Amino acid sequence: MQTATSVLTHAAQAVVKHVTTPLKPILKASSSSSSSSVLGTRKTRDDAELDDESMDGSQSPRKRQKVEFDLNNIEVHEIGVRSVEEVKQEIRKALDEHDRGEDEEYDVLKETLSGKQKFLYDDEDEDADPTLPEKRRQELKVYLVALSSFTPRLGRSASGLVKSVLRCQWIGRDEQFARIYTQFLASLVSAQGSCLTQVLSTIVEKFSHSRPSDWAVANFSTVPRQVAQERLHFALRYLLRIFPAAKSVLTHLISSKYPYHDDSKRMHLAYVQNLLRLRTYSPELQNDIMDLIISRLVKIDVEMQMDLEDMDDRLTTMVAMALKSSQANGNQEEEDDDDDDDRDSVSSEGSEDDEYTRVKTAKESIEKMDFILDALFELYNPLFSDPQSDQAMEVFGDLLSEFSNIILPNLKSRHTQFLIFHFGQLSEELVDAFCGTCINIAFESQRPPVLQQAASAYLASFVARGAHVPGHIVVKIFEVLGYHLDQMRTLYEASCRGPDVRRYAPFYSLMQALMYIFCFRWQDLIRSVPDDVDKDDLSTYLDQDIDWEAEIKDIMRRNIYSKLNPLKVCSPVIVEQFANLAHRFRFMYVYPLLESNKRVRLSQYSVGAYSSGGGLRDLSFDMNDESWQQLDSYFPFDPYQLPISKRWVEQDYLQWRPIPGLNSDELDESEEDGLGGEDEELQEDTATDDELGGDD
Template identity: 50%
Template sequence: MVSVVPIVRQSASSASKPSKPLLRRATLSGTVRKVDDAGLGDDFLSAPPSPSKKARVTFKDEVEEKVMEEYQVKGRSLDSVRGEVKRALHAHLKDDSEGYDVIKEVFAPRRDDDEDEDEVDAKADIKAYVIALTSQASLLNKNCSDLVKAILGCEWMGRDEGFVKAYVHFLGSLASAQGAYVGMVLGMLVNHFYGVKLSSGRLPGCPDVNRDQLASRIHVALKYLLRLIPSASGTLSSILSSKFPSPDDSKKEHITYIENLIRLIEFTPELKSDVFALITDRLVKIDVQMQVDLEDLDDEVAAAIVQALALNRASTEENDADDSDSDLDSVTSDEEIQTDAARIKEVRENIEKMDSILDLLFNIYNPYFADPHSIEAANMFETLLNHFVNIILPTYRSRHTQFLLFHFAQTAEHLVDQFAGTCVQLAFQTSRPAVLRQSAAAYLASFVARGAHVQPNVVRTVFELIGNNLDVIRAENEVTCRGPDLRRYGTFYAMTQALLYIFCFRWRDLIEASDIDEDEDPVAFIGQDLTWTPGIKETLSRTIYSKLNPLKICSPPIVAEFAKISHHLRFMYVYPLLETNKRIRLSQFSSSLANGALRDTGNGGNNESWHQLDAYFPFDPYQLPVSKRWVEDDYVQWKSVPGLNQDEDEDDESGEEEGGEDDVEVEEDSTGDDDDE
């Protein structure tokens, strides 16, 4: 858990940790609970008890016998089947597997050409075999693994409720008696998290079972097993990770799997943290791959894909496949090479997948922040912060996943403060790798600049904190500095670029006092001396004119925009320095010290761009068409400075409304992709 340094308030009320889950009560063994105390009651299929009202149901022999009275085939009683199973298992241990093989065949999938009368009778009596094997679970050791696999692979979800109850009871007895099978049993159940087939609920001789009922039976079985063996939750966590859909799997598989994960943690709260971390980790991987694919495509093709998805957002799930093909045709109608068409289709599917998963996650997280001052919100935000520090921040190309933090951090002022404070702490920690400190500075600047609910006092405080830190770094290094060097002073340049970016977007919040109303007179700023927050101008002046020369290293589009705005507002005039910098070659100062930087200088040789900072600001415009609705009200769009480039503004009023020409200049270069806002 990350300790947070608040930006405005010095302390925040700490949320109390949830009490130990009731589902994990201590037992005499410390690991396994009694079978008859695990909640597998007569009504367990229709209405699983809530954690606050758990039913306690005991299994009695006479009840079990009564269930089987009407389940006899050709006069065979339950005792007869039990005897057969017991003899077969003992014989199998002595290398006589004739009866053992007969039992295995009982659980084999039914074939269309099954005509053998004895085989049909055996399959009809499958419930008796399940109950008989339950009582002999202690004999099902590793020598019986093929029989266990056959039982776990049988068609059980779509049978009558009595059979399903007996089967789940068997799973519990097997896992309790033979710990080696716990992973296999849990894995069989998790395999259904990708979705259950409708045909599984339409078995011959059994009443039809719909998909919702089939899915419920999977979770009832998991709930029963985890109540019976609380320690199995650790095994389940690793299984959930290993079986998570791969990035190449379909959108439907991802959505279904995640929905099942969320349903799972409703009755296994001890897995909540692991499950949310798993989802975030896999989402970031999809995010990165999608971004790489988009950058490889032609700009116009990438824009057409996003536009097609936006137009298709109202389509139903039933028509997704057909709509996808028709939309793809419209995007790739001019493509002549089949491989290019296939690649575009893959990119389109990944964008749609990413969009749907994020929209689902916004919906999942949103109820926790219904009251952003609640304990639930505090705990969930701590979870999000942990994901940010451990998963999102170290992933340089993450493009959209971080907007979960962007949105929910702005649901309350204290959460804004908490997220900004976390970024400040990460950026200033000298013990952290330089590349992570630089990335944290980029997140801090982007959040403060783009967050519509980030108050002016936070903007000023962050500006001051970064400025003070820059003074410390400058004082420590200026004496020995030979010239601008990205590798050696990467953190200094990243923090300077953060200030330039914040200034370009939030300069209005850095004005301490002004009687000018820009809404009444858009050119009123021209030629006026504005009163700036004390220390702002002095800090930037010391930084910019230091021997470390950050304007030569920071991204040229950001520097150019800062120079233009600061000059127009009579804040600072840096054009002479920019002219001088044109004569400086960065390669002569570049050190071989591998200190880490957001820009990998690599073997760029004399190419100056390889020695300059990449303009990475992780909250640049959000492009996913469906989930975009969650962040639209949280976002600060670019506003041109009144009176600056007035002629251009008048010629392109519509472009200014969507972000403006200046916005395009800054944003396109800062994201590394096209932002069609």
């Protein structure tokens, strides 16, 4: 069997050290102590990584050279009451007796190494030596140094002892202890490779710790969060350097240890912060880390939206009040606060416990989304300092991959996609990259129809709402979508008997996308206007002979008046707004078609189980309600309302601009019937806006 020294020395050949001042051993030899003991003959530069590198990971720029790492050569002195040799004898005896089935000493050793054992001595000893309390407090260091010599014996039969050591709360002690503990972990993994996952797991599970009480140790000074994280990542970085195979193990662990969706906001934020820190010194894991964060963020996003949609107005008002109260308090997160302190900002008086729980859960989900997205915007922002650089394009390529594989398939995602909305507008090259990705997905025949429709919605929403998307790109995208719309119409009309959303959904999604773009970007689709039109006064465009870009009118006319009859199937809100604008701009007059569509029953053209209507009658469906046979007005870049992180996108967003006088004539009568609010509905047609009180 290989010794701990030989295995660890071999594993550390690739570890480099800084050539700096002469190194000092972790446990310095005391020149005045006659009881000093030496565990072997330590080489002069035995612990380059631990001594040269500070806990915050700073490194010397000087040239580095390879060194051997030999844990059997550690100079020590009596930190505690007993020497290393005495403790080694105690450990050897406990292990020998354990091998014979006698566990009394072994159990005491487990308790000691867990960090919970209290060393008891006579009061006279303390009176004679006032330094004894400090020595007793530090004696666990001696145990760890001594135990390093026995790591080859810490196999399966000593798994209980290993578990006890790994349960030791080492982060909350002093810095010297943290270094010794890190060194012991390296020795353990070197001698017992099967312990690698166990060791890494004990580190990663601390990623979600956020309060000093999570790592506090009695009789030790409080360790601030920043220092605790530095120690945690110092140990992890050190192990990753010595054991390259640890990276593949770590990939699985960071996923399995990720907090559950209903865990506290504090745990989620701490975990994400630690993942982002891990990303800085482990480039091989960068993509895996970002994929993990984005995927979990989307899950929170989707669940949050579903929870809000299930709430009535009273509960959503309570959520809004709770959020405002939290913002008024500055979102302060005192270290010693309990998770339940949020109760102060959610009025539960007169409410049932389950209502309070629903409100609290929704509030925490929104805050999780908000803080994590704000951290991601902060992370990516410097990488796009030059949005035309190769670096920016490479990073955006990673974002596009996450968008295609994680965000796009989740149709209820409401906020996560704004990462790509913000950074995708920083240059024309980035705009083109995102639009190209959406077009490829929307028109690849092997893609599932639901993804094709989602890609069309993302493209339309991006072009319509992106304040920095140039006008000529808007025209180009409109023409490209129009070309594909004509292709679909030609394909579908041969078998079409009438409007049917189930059979021709891709066509209707694309038609709805074009109408949506027209409603928001109609000015960019204009080639020229009469001289009396003032571009800053939108009302002057009304009832004018406008010259539109080539093919724009023909594209819309060919497809609107086709057998597929898209105005019957597309979202009524968008259809009505398009009809109104198209009429007042003398673009197209579709009101006669809308009137005739009122006499068209979609059920007569539907295919599938419910085409006869029998199943719907059995389920108590209203046969006069055709909304289930029409498209939803799904456009994923609806107004962004998360209170903290919205600062990143406020200048990116093209708000709906009402046109004075637009509804003054033909829609006055409709307004009395409750249809006049469509402008506002088009602008604020999101669960978050309606349910959380909009922009105020």
